[in-house]
Structure formats: C-alpha cells, structure tokens
Amino acid sequence: MVSYSKLALFLIPVVVLFLLDVNSAFAQESSKQYMSARIEIWALFYRLMVVAFVIGAVVMGTITWVVWRFRESHPKNKGSITPSRSEGAHH
Amino acid sequence: MGHATIEWVYVGVVIAVLVYVGADAWNVEKMLTDAPPEAKVIKVTGQQWFWTFEHEDGTQEIGELHLVKGVPYRFEVTSRDVIHSFNTPDFAMMIDAVPGRINTIWFAPDQSGQFLIQCREYCGFSHYQMRAKLFVEEPTTSGGKVTNASADLTPSIGATAAAS
Amino acid sequence: MWEILFSTHHTDIGLLYIYLSTTAFIIGGALAIGIRSELFLPGNQGIIPDSNTFHRIFTVHGTNMLFFWLIPFASGIGNYLIPIMVRYKDMAWPKLNAVAFWMLPVSMALVWLGFADTTWNAYPPYSIIRAPGPAAEMWIFGLKIAGISSVLGAINFVVTILKMKHPDLPLMKTPLFVWATLVTSLMIIVAMPTFAAALIMLYTDRLGISGFFNPAMGGDPIAYQHLFWFTFHPEVYIFLIPAVGTAYELIPKFSRKPIFSYGSGVIAFVMLAIVGFASWAHHMYATGMSFTEKTVFMVGTLAAVPASAMHIFNWIATMWGGRIKFAAPMAFTVGGIVLFFFAGAGGIVNTAMPLDFLTHDSYWVVGHMHLFLMGMITFGFIGFLYYMFPLITGRMYNERAAMIQFWLMFVGVSMIFLTQHVLGLYGQPRRTFDYIPVQPLIILNQISTVGAWITAAGAAVFIANLIKSTVSGKPANMEDPFKLGEQYYDYARREPHH
Structure with a gap:
C-alpha cells in the first residue's frame, strides 16, 4: 500500500508562502516611510540564521550522538561483535 | 528499498526549508528592487583608486559624499577603468562598477x-584603501543636527573608519 | 625512482599525482600562512612587503590550491583505485595518462614562476589592461595546460570505467567512488571547454588584437564572468564530488556496515552533476543582473542542495548502528562532514538574493568556500591519504600523530573560517592587503590568524608523519591494516616493476 501521507509535506511550502504573503501585506501599511534596505536585509539575514542554527543544532546533535554512541569503544558495543560484511557486499 | 520512507521525509523537509x-x-528582493520615482540621481564613478560622485544639480564630490537623511537616492554606478564595487556596509548596499555599463541601486x-x-x-594596487566618506545629514527642517545614531542591526565600523 | 618517473603504470602515475598535489598543498598553504600572518595586525607588518606582492600571493595560493592540489589529488587516488575497482589491469590509455600527468609540472611552473596578480578568476578588464605581463600570460598558459591535462585525465577515467570495466561487473555494483569519479570526469569534459575558450579570448584581448572583454573596444567584461563561472561553478562540484566518493568509501568500512542506500548515493551524484550546471551566475548577483535573472539562478542554486543533503543523510544513516573505528581516516571524514554542513548552510544564505549585499566579495565568501575546500574536501583527502598509506608504502603511518594532526586542523580550520564569516558581516572586503584598524576587525582577524598557525602546526605534523612513516613506519598487515574485518585493496598492484 502506497502511503499518501508524504504528500502532506507539500503543504509546508504552501503554508509558508501564505504566511509570507500575510507578512508583506502588513509591511505595506506604513507607506509614507521608504523601505529601509538595511533593516529588511538584516531582518532576512537573522530569520535565515534562526533556521540555519535550528537545523544546525539538530544535525550537529545527531552527528555527535551517533559518533558517541556507535563508537567502537562504547560499552554497548564491547560485547556484541557485529558481523562485518565481506568485501563484495556493497560492490 | 524498505528504508526509503524516512529518506523521502527527510528530503521533503529539506525541500520545504529551501x-x-x-x-x-x-x-525581500522584490520589495527592494525598484527605486521610488522621486529618488534623486547620484552618478557614482569608480576609478583606480578613488570615487567620484555627481549630484543632480551638477555638483561633484571626490572621495566624499553628502546625503540627507530620509531622502531616497538612486545611484548610477559605473567605472572608468577596471571593475570596482560600490559598497556602503552600514546601509547593506553594494553593486559593481563596471566600465561600459551603468548599474543602479537605491x-x-x-x-x-x-x-x-x-x-x-x-x-x-590600492584596492585595499579605495575608500570614501559618506556623510548623512539631518534634513534642514530639524535644524541640521547630526545624530550619529548607532546602527541597531548593522555592525557599524563606518564611523570610525571615515574619521581615521 | 627513474622507473616511476618514466612509468605509465596506473599506480606509478597515481603516486606522482599524489606527490605533486601534496607538495602543492604544502607550498600553497605556506602562502596562506603568509597572508594570515600579515593580517594579524592592521597596517603593514613587513611579512609581505607591499600590496602588489600580497595580490600575487593570494592569486597563486588560490590557483595552486584548486588546480595543483584538489584536482590532481583526486586524479591520483582515482588512478590508484579505479582500475582496481573496475577490475582492469591499468587505465584504458596508460600513455595518455602519463602525458596528462606530465603537463601538470609544466603548468605549475608557469603559474609559480609567473606569480600573477590577477586573482584566480582574472576578471577583465583588470586582467587585460592592468595586470602586468608576462605574469598574466604565464598564468593564462599555465591554466590552459592544466585544463587540457584534466580533460585528458577525465576522458581516460570515463573510458576506463565504461569500456574497460570487467564484463561481469555491472555499473550499479561498482563502489560509489567509481560513480564519483565517473560523474566528476563527465563534468570536467562538459565544463572545461568554456573556460578554455575564455582563456584564449583573454589572451588575444591582452595582445590587443581582439576586444571580447575590453569595453574600450566594445567588448563586455561581464561576458567573461559568465564563461568563467559556467566552468567554475560546476568545477566546485568537480572538487567536491571526489571527496564525497572517498567518504562513501571510508564510512561503511570504518562503521563496519553496508552503505545505508547505494541507490540514493548514485541519484544524488547524477542530480548534482546535472543541476550543478544551472547555478553559475549566483557568483554575479552584484554585476547588475536583473531581478528575473537573479531569481532563476537562485532557484538553480537551491535545487542543487537536496543532493548534498542526501549525501549527509546517507553518511549519518550508515554510521547509525555501526561499530565505528575512529582511526585517522574516519576522524578526518567525519570532521569534514561537520565542516561541510557549515559550508552548505552558509551557502544557502549566500544564494538568498538580498543577502548578497552583505556577503558578496567580503570575508564571508572567503570563509564559506574555504569550509568546502579546506573542510570537506581537504579533510576527506587527507583522511583518504592515510587510508591508502599502506597500499602506497606497505607501511603504517603513526596513528597518534595523525590524530593530533586531526584535532589541530579541525580546531584551526574552524577558527580561521567560521570567524571569517563574521568578519565579512562587518564589511571587510576580501583580497585586501590591510584593514581598518578598529575593533572588532582586529580581534577577529587575530583569531583567524591564530587558527591558521594552529592549522600550520597540524600540516607540519602531517608532513613529518608522511616522511617518517614512509621511511621507517611499521610494516602494515596488508590483508586488513585497519583491523576492520574485511579485505583491503589489492596491494600486489603497486609492484609493477618486474
């Protein structure tokens, strides 16, 4: 049975676009002032940095945990010697 | 591939972020692209190794540029010799000065x-010291008082640099 | 000695490539240490006498590292391993292989003796009307020869992989390193001719008999940038993909687990090779491109990201549940992946069009691309050189020294290049001999420079380890030198002289 739940992922960009639209609609309200490039650009920068650091924390955390948990010398790895594959297994 | 699902989910998340x-x-780019029609034009010319600015009324400045706060300016940037790049870090503005072309930014x-x-x-040779000073003055209606407002978002190295 | 120099056997050519590229890495690195030491304090420190010398140094540093370290090293390990992996006795055309290698010392001599000041991308009109000769001419011809060499090498790899592969071995059963080399070679063949043409035009422009890029003669300097980046954005992936291939070679072995998904590795390689050609002008946002053009290239750039993300996923998933041996090759590979993530994240920020005003031609870019080149690629290559050390020498390197080197380099490289991102945000332009004497520029430059010295210490340990272990290292157990529980490469290959 093919799962269609993955299709829900496409909702994420749609929702994001919708939110952005709402944002810019509010931004237009103060029309007398000129757009300040430096404020808009730095705001975008910090938004992306929030995204980047959240993802970075997840990825770095995962790598650190994998490296720590599955290292050869980890107590849980001591007893059970997992059978190593033979040379041709992935070839 | 039984383990495909988790990878698909992962790729989906990556694509969503992208x-x-x-x-x-x-x-943001769309909001910033077009200069307002009433913007004042300033012709910026780069050459080895200094900047020349020409205001709408024909006054020229070399190595210094005086602007008024709150007025929109459109910079028409070009070069006389090689490619330079006109950059004001405190206002997050930059565009290349290319000989034979006029690039605009506002x-x-x-x-x-x-x-x-x-x-x-x-x-x-002197790329590293091809600098100019940008003076932004308060509009005359407020008495022409210069408040060296420190940047709230931008890390400002400009003021000290221009003074040195 | 002489039999290696005149040999056409693939392991001999591979060894020559590795000698040449490791030498280039060290002498190019020395230039970088000079640059960083000069920038330790604002003002002229006297380490580099004047700005012109400084410009020549960073030009040769960049050209040298890209064309005489990264590309030849990838050719070197490819030469060793591709014939073994596709089960053929040698490369398809051994003599062509030797010719391709021997063009490199010539080209390297031209670049180093010329010592041009054009920057490694040699944008006209500077490179036409201002850059002093004969340095610029020597640079042009040096790169021309290096380009031909890499195209010849690439053709040889493609033919070896596709035509000389053992008939019983389907392409989908070859190691992913073979795929990496195949994809890289195809990309070289497609990408390189554009730059080769641009170099000829640059040369005739310098002679004054044409004006392709000279606005004084009706030419367009931006056209050069398009030609240049059409070659060199794909070239970024040409540098990167061999290191991705070595990671695929090492991670399963040192995790003692099969690759999580071979298929997605192949898909990611092929995707990257195709999409990599759709993003070149993101290097040129500041040249006055229209909103539409910028949008097209931003989308093209973002489209290349999922492939890299799939690789990272594949690596982590392969390590998950394994029993990982952190010998130096694995340590360098995983360290490289960490830095690869930072580089990739910074790259996504770069491609967001408005942020180009902040990052373009600033130290941010220097930090960003060095995290790829020094982080992922160089770390991957150093790790792989350690892995191949028993195959090359029959001896074992000193593991302790190699791990000391790893930590020195990992800390050093992070200090240099993560700091440079912040420097860029404070507006320090790249390629500058000096900077404004204000904080925080001074302290950030100093952190970066200290990082460079730490990295240099790591490089010194590296070279000492290589030399000492080659001469007097312990003889390696050639069946399984890293005690991973599986067969090592076919070491009988390295003794062709009989």
Whole structure:
C-alpha cells in the first residue's frame, strides 16, 4: 500500500508562502516611510540564521550522538561483535 | 528499498526549508528592487583608486559624499577603468562598477552620521584603501543636527573608519 | 625512482599525482600562512612587503590550491583505485595518462614562476589592461595546460570505467567512488571547454588584437564572468564530488556496515552533476543582473542542495548502528562532514538574493568556500591519504600523530573560517592587503590568524608523519591494516616493476 501521507509535506511550502504573503501585506501599511534596505536585509539575514542554527543544532546533535554512541569503544558495543560484511557486499 | 520512507521525509523537509528560503529572499528582493520615482540621481564613478560622485544639480564630490537623511537616492554606478564595487556596509548596499555599463541601486538613508564607502571588487594596487566618506545629514527642517545614531542591526565600523 | 618517473603504470602515475598535489598543498598553504600572518595586525607588518606582492600571493595560493592540489589529488587516488575497482589491469590509455600527468609540472611552473596578480578568476578588464605581463600570460598558459591535462585525465577515467570495466561487473555494483569519479570526469569534459575558450579570448584581448572583454573596444567584461563561472561553478562540484566518493568509501568500512542506500548515493551524484550546471551566475548577483535573472539562478542554486543533503543523510544513516573505528581516516571524514554542513548552510544564505549585499566579495565568501575546500574536501583527502598509506608504502603511518594532526586542523580550520564569516558581516572586503584598524576587525582577524598557525602546526605534523612513516613506519598487515574485518585493496598492484 502506497502511503499518501508524504504528500502532506507539500503543504509546508504552501503554508509558508501564505504566511509570507500575510507578512508583506502588513509591511505595506506604513507607506509614507521608504523601505529601509538595511533593516529588511538584516531582518532576512537573522530569520535565515534562526533556521540555519535550528537545523544546525539538530544535525550537529545527531552527528555527535551517533559518533558517541556507535563508537567502537562504547560499552554497548564491547560485547556484541557485529558481523562485518565481506568485501563484495556493497560492490 | 524498505528504508526509503524516512529518506523521502527527510528530503521533503529539506525541500520545504529551501522553498522557504527562496520565497522569503524573493519577497525581500522584490520589495527592494525598484527605486521610488522621486529618488534623486547620484552618478557614482569608480576609478583606480578613488570615487567620484555627481549630484543632480551638477555638483561633484571626490572621495566624499553628502546625503540627507530620509531622502531616497538612486545611484548610477559605473567605472572608468577596471571593475570596482560600490559598497556602503552600514546601509547593506553594494553593486559593481563596471566600465561600459551603468548599474543602479537605491536607498534612503535612515540614520545620520559618518559612514564608510569602500571598493569591494579587487581592482589592483590600492584596492585595499579605495575608500570614501559618506556623510548623512539631518534634513534642514530639524535644524541640521547630526545624530550619529548607532546602527541597531548593522555592525557599524563606518564611523570610525571615515574619521581615521 | 627513474622507473616511476618514466612509468605509465596506473599506480606509478597515481603516486606522482599524489606527490605533486601534496607538495602543492604544502607550498600553497605556506602562502596562506603568509597572508594570515600579515593580517594579524592592521597596517603593514613587513611579512609581505607591499600590496602588489600580497595580490600575487593570494592569486597563486588560490590557483595552486584548486588546480595543483584538489584536482590532481583526486586524479591520483582515482588512478590508484579505479582500475582496481573496475577490475582492469591499468587505465584504458596508460600513455595518455602519463602525458596528462606530465603537463601538470609544466603548468605549475608557469603559474609559480609567473606569480600573477590577477586573482584566480582574472576578471577583465583588470586582467587585460592592468595586470602586468608576462605574469598574466604565464598564468593564462599555465591554466590552459592544466585544463587540457584534466580533460585528458577525465576522458581516460570515463573510458576506463565504461569500456574497460570487467564484463561481469555491472555499473550499479561498482563502489560509489567509481560513480564519483565517473560523474566528476563527465563534468570536467562538459565544463572545461568554456573556460578554455575564455582563456584564449583573454589572451588575444591582452595582445590587443581582439576586444571580447575590453569595453574600450566594445567588448563586455561581464561576458567573461559568465564563461568563467559556467566552468567554475560546476568545477566546485568537480572538487567536491571526489571527496564525497572517498567518504562513501571510508564510512561503511570504518562503521563496519553496508552503505545505508547505494541507490540514493548514485541519484544524488547524477542530480548534482546535472543541476550543478544551472547555478553559475549566483557568483554575479552584484554585476547588475536583473531581478528575473537573479531569481532563476537562485532557484538553480537551491535545487542543487537536496543532493548534498542526501549525501549527509546517507553518511549519518550508515554510521547509525555501526561499530565505528575512529582511526585517522574516519576522524578526518567525519570532521569534514561537520565542516561541510557549515559550508552548505552558509551557502544557502549566500544564494538568498538580498543577502548578497552583505556577503558578496567580503570575508564571508572567503570563509564559506574555504569550509568546502579546506573542510570537506581537504579533510576527506587527507583522511583518504592515510587510508591508502599502506597500499602506497606497505607501511603504517603513526596513528597518534595523525590524530593530533586531526584535532589541530579541525580546531584551526574552524577558527580561521567560521570567524571569517563574521568578519565579512562587518564589511571587510576580501583580497585586501590591510584593514581598518578598529575593533572588532582586529580581534577577529587575530583569531583567524591564530587558527591558521594552529592549522600550520597540524600540516607540519602531517608532513613529518608522511616522511617518517614512509621511511621507517611499521610494516602494515596488508590483508586488513585497519583491523576492520574485511579485505583491503589489492596491494600486489603497486609492484609493477618486474
């Protein structure tokens, strides 16, 4: 049975676009002032940095945990010697 | 591949993040692209290794540029010899000065004081000191008082630099 | 000695490539240490006498690292391993292989003796009307020869993989390193001719007999940038993909687990090779491109990201549940992946169009691309050189020294290049001999420079380890030198002289 739940992922960009639209609609309200490039650009920068650091924390955390948990010398790895594959297994 | 599902979910999340980044960037760029029609034109010319500015009324400045806070300016940037890049870090503005082309960029200064203009594209011997001073003055209606408002978002190295 | 120099056997050519590229890495690195030491304090420190010398140094540093370290090293390990992996006795055309290698010392001599000041991308009109000769001419011809060499090498790899592969071995059963080399070679063949043409035009422009890029003669300097980046954005992936291939070679072995998904590795390689050609002008946002053009290239750039993300996923998933041996090759590979993530995240920020005003031609870019080149690629290559050390020498390197080197380099490289991102945000332009004497520029430059010295210490340990272990290292157990429980490469290959 093919799962269609993955299709829900496409909702994420749609929702994001919708939110952005709402944002810019509010931004237009103060029309007398000129757009300040430096404020808009730095705001975008910090938004992306929030995204980047959240993802970075997840990825770095995962790598650190994998490296720590599955290292050869980890107590849980001591007893059970997992059978190593033979040379041709992935070839 | 039984383990495909988790990878698909992962790729979906990556694509969603990328779409967000692209859409947000597109949105901001679109807001900033077009100069307002009433913007004052300033002709900027780079050459080895200094900047020349020409105001709408024909006055020329070399190595210094005086602007008024809150007024939109459109910079028409070109070069006489090699490629330079007109950059004011405090206002997050930069565009290449290419000989034979006129590139435009605009902004309305929203802080007054002394700032740095520098060349950001390698242009030879004195590239590293091809700088100019940007003075942003308060509009005369408020008494012409210069408040060196420190940047709330931008790390400002401009003021000290221009003074040195 | 002489039999290696005149040999056409693939392991001999591979060894020559590795000698040449490791030498280039060290002498190019020395230039970088000079640059960083000069920038330790604002003002002229006297380490580099003047700005012109400084410009020549960073030009040769960049050209040298890209064309005489990264590309030849990838050719070197490819030469060793591709014939073994596709089960053929040698490369398809051994003599062509030797010719391709021997063009490199010539080209390297031209670049180093010329010592041009054009920057490694040699944008006209500077490179036409201002850059002093004969340095610029020597640079042009040096790169021309290096380009031909890499195209010849690439053709040889493609033919070896596709035509000389053992008939019983389907392409989908070859190691992912073979795929990496195949994809890289195809990309070289497609990408390189554009730059080769641009170099000829640059040369005739310098002679004054044409004006392709000279605005004074009706030419367009931006056209050069398009030609240049059409070659060199794909070239970024040409540098990167061999290191991705070595990671695929090492991670399953040192995790003692099969690759999580071979298929997605192949898909990611092919995707990257195709999409990599759709993003070149993101290097040119500041040249006055229209909103539409910028949008197209931003989308093209973002489209290349999922492939890299799939690789990272594949690596982590392969390590998950394994029993990982952190010998130096694995340590360098995983360290490289960490830095690869930072580089990739910074790259996504770069491609967001408005942020180009902040990052373009600033130290941010220097930090960003060095995290790829020094982080992922160089770390991957150093790790792989340690892995191949028993195959090359029959001896074992000193593991302790190699791990000391790893930590020195990992800390050093992070200090240099993560700091440079912040420097860029403060507006320090790249390619500058000096900077404004204000904080925080001074302290950030100093952190970066100290990082460079730490990295240099790591490089010194590296070279000492290589030399000492080659001469007097312990003889390696050639069946399984890293005690991973599986067969090592076919070491009988390295003794062709009989």
